[in-house]
Amino acid sequence: MQKSNMDGVTHLHRGRQLVDDDVITIAPRPKTIADTGVAESVLYELMLKHLLGNGVLTKAELVAKMGITGGIIQQLLDSAKKQAWVENRQTTNDGQMRYALSHHGEEYGKQASAKSGYRGLTPVPLSQYTEVCKKQSSRNNSITFEMLKEGLSALVLPQQLLHKIGPALNSSRPVLIYGPPGTGKSYLCRNLNHTLGDSVLIPYAISIGNEVIQVYDPQLHHRVDKEEVENSLDLVKGHDPRWIKCKRPLRITGGELTAEMLEVQFDSHSRTYMAPIQLKANNGILLLDDLGRQRISAKQLFNRWIIPMEERRDFLALQSGEHFEIPFELILLFSTNLNPKELVDDAFLRRLGYKIHFDALAEPLYREIWYQECREKGLSCSEEMYQHLLVHYHQLHQKPLIPCYPRDLLGIMSDQISFLELEPEVTKELMAEAWSIYFV
Known part of the structure; x- marks a missing residue:
């Protein structure tokens, strides 16, 4: 099934895989040299x-x-x-x-x-890439509360957080997620593409005149089709093989981010062009994790992306100096442990649109995560031991109920149990040892 908007452009439904009719419609197989567009x-x-x-x-x-x-x-x-x-x-x-x-x-x-x-593979022309990329935009169909809840069902999250994240994903604005370390910011972002759920077409490469830029990256773009390339001999069946059907990409970059990674990169040794991270992440999610720790400053980064963030288009250049425009059709997420006002001024913060704060959990959610981690690690924990954790450790040491603590503390206990060949049960001794190892 497909959904058509008022201007007649066909868009794909969110939450399912592309089917053969979809891909043939948006990327028909070229039958002549002229049809290739290059x-x-x-x-x-x-x-x-x-x-x-x-x-x-x-x-x-x-x-x-x-x-x-x-x-x-x-x-x-x-x-x-x-x-x-x-x-x-x-x-x-x-x-x-x-x-x-x-x-x-x-x-x-x-x-x-x-x-x-x-x-x-033969590249696709920039004009065709632009058209297909816009048709596949995740923003063409809205995320609902039920879709978000289902997509993130494996995570334990406060309801009010879902009510903030959902509208943010439906907007065309970047999203800043901030809060103390360990509150689940990065973990949530890494799971958001489960909510999108569908697949898209990624070009192996695009052509800018006589120059070719490789876009497809097997480490980022995960194929969902196993179509044999020999079928390309058939002039009738199948979609254009220059497009690869993949899950919506999730590109994560952190402290390693440099200004050069935002531009087309030319390898003088192999004499090949590689796409920048935002081009590879198109039709998916780009997460800039740990904002403020990159090799490029937050101010430089936002200055570079003012137009893309507001107009959903970016401008790149080749080694020759030729400039060209590409779509900026991605969900842009920033995650940081720092105070946003220490990173950029109020003018930049306004451009971000959505600022979502992550903090410690309420006790019922912390309990749910604790026992979920116990089950996953094959450990038993009595209610007495759980209350001992809350009273004699969290309350006594004034440690907030941070979502990462159950995983980390129980992981240390599990390691101790394996090493000492103990019964898989949480005890006061194991808890004391894990706490002393984990916290400085």
């Missing part, structure tokens, strides 16, 4: 680079490596043979023709590799 010279050079790197390939192997149909590959091969770039080689045992570069083609392939070292 310059013919880019296709020729990419094919020659694949042949240069692999020596000899069949048409089916070129289809798999370039992600375009056998019909388009055949057009490229026929034209390349006329220009004496490609030669036929002995067929395979099952009768498939094999192709290799001629001496002239090898020289041309080396020249192409010197300009760009990219050897992946």
Whole structure:
């Protein structure tokens, strides 16, 4: 099922996987060279680079490596043979023709590799990427309270917190989550993509003129389809193989964040472009964890993203100096243990829109987490032991009921039980030892 808005643009329902009809609609398989949307010279050079790197390939192997149909590959091969770039080689045992570069083609392939070292799937044009990215925006369909509750059902959270997070995710504004360490800020953010729940199409690469930027990152983009690339020989069935069906991405960056990571990166050794973190996170969530600890200051970061945060579009540049615009279609989350007013001024805080404070838990929720962790670790804990924890440790030492304490304290007890070969039961002795180890 699909949902159409008033301007006629088709959007995908949240909370389910893309089905075949969806992906074929928003990313139909190109049948001709013109349908690919990229310059013919880019296709020729990419094919020659694949042949240069692999020596000899069949048409089916070129289809798999370039992600375009056998019909388009055949057009490229026929034209390349006329220009004496490609030669036929002995067929395979099952009768498939094999192709290799001629001496002239090898020289041309080396020249192409010197300009760009990219050897992946055929890129999609920037205009098509922009169109598909906007159609797949998570903001096209609202999150409801029940959806958020179901998506975060594995977490123990105060109801009032859900009532703040839900509207924040539905807005087009960035979200700042702040509060003391251990209150579950990062843990919550890392689970929010379960609420989104559906899948999106991620391009392997995009083309800016004759330049190619790789977007797909297997460490970030998790495939949900197992479609065999050989199906690309079929001109009718399936979606454009240059788009990979993945779970909505969740990109997390912390203290390692630099200003360079926000721009297109060019590797002079491999002569390839890599997408910045916000481009890789499009149609998903980008979490800047531990805000204020990055190598780029919070002020520099917000200055860099004033336009993207307000207009949902970003501007990037290639090594040549050519500038281009990309969509900024992501849920942008900031998490910090610091006082927000120490990071940026009030003007920047207003631009963030939503500021959500995390703090210690009420006792019933803390109890729920404690016994949940006991079950997960296979430990038994009597009510007497739990009350002993509250009175003789939390109250006596004036320690708030922070959500991370049960996991950490019971983890230490579990380690002690395993080492000393004890019964899996929380005792006063184990509790005293764990508390003394955990707190300075």
